[in-house]
Amino acid sequence: MPLKILAYGANGAQMSAGTQALVDAGHAVRAFTRSPKGAERWQAAGVDAFTGDMADLDALRRASEGQDALFMHVPLITDPNDDRKAYGLNALRAAKDAGITRVVWNTGGPIMDPSSTTDPGAVLWRTLQEDGFSFLGLVPITYM
Numbered sequence: 140m141p142l143k144i145l146a147y148g149a150n151g152a153q154m155s156a157g158t159q160a161l162v163d164a165g166h167a168v169r170a171f172t173r174s175p176k177g178a179e180r181w182q183a184a185g186v187d188a189f190t191g192d193m194a195d196l197d198a199l200r201r202a203s204e205g206q207d208a209l210f211m212h213v214p215l216i217t218d219p220n221d222d223r224k225a226y227g228l229n230a231l232r233a234a235k236d237a238g239i240t241r242v243v244w245n246t247g248g249p250i251m252d253p254s255s256t257t258d259p260g261a262v263l264w265r266t267l268q269e270d271g272f273s274f275l276g277l278v279p280i281t282y283m
């Protein structure tokens with residue numbers, strides 16, 4: 140049965156292939172990207188596309204409306220100018236507010252300290268568990 144799936148990071152090296160696979164499998168995909176050009180590319184392919192910033196909770200809530208599931212890549216290897224933990228928490232908060240219960244999360248790397256209160260991976264993993272999501276965590280032990 141086709142699902143309505145919100146895909147964050149749909150233009151990224153890993154997520155673009157995953158997003159396309161969801162489209163090819165017949166799901167109704169909503170691609171969320173920072174890049175207006177990337178959104179145009181998805182729209183040209185017949186995909187519903189949102190352009191926005193994962194720091195903007197209201198934009199994430201609008202993107203989450205009416206979706207059945209969330210597919211996201213919030214990499215744990217961060218740029219010092221990004222707050223990946225906040226991005227992931229915003230995505231999960233927006234999903235929960237929209238009634239999304241199913242999540243697939245690609246961490247992009249290992250969760251170094253599962254008991255940490257500051258490690259983004261550990262915090263997001265616990266949030267998925269504590270907020271009652273049915274989730275699949277893809278946790279590669281190495282990247283590249």
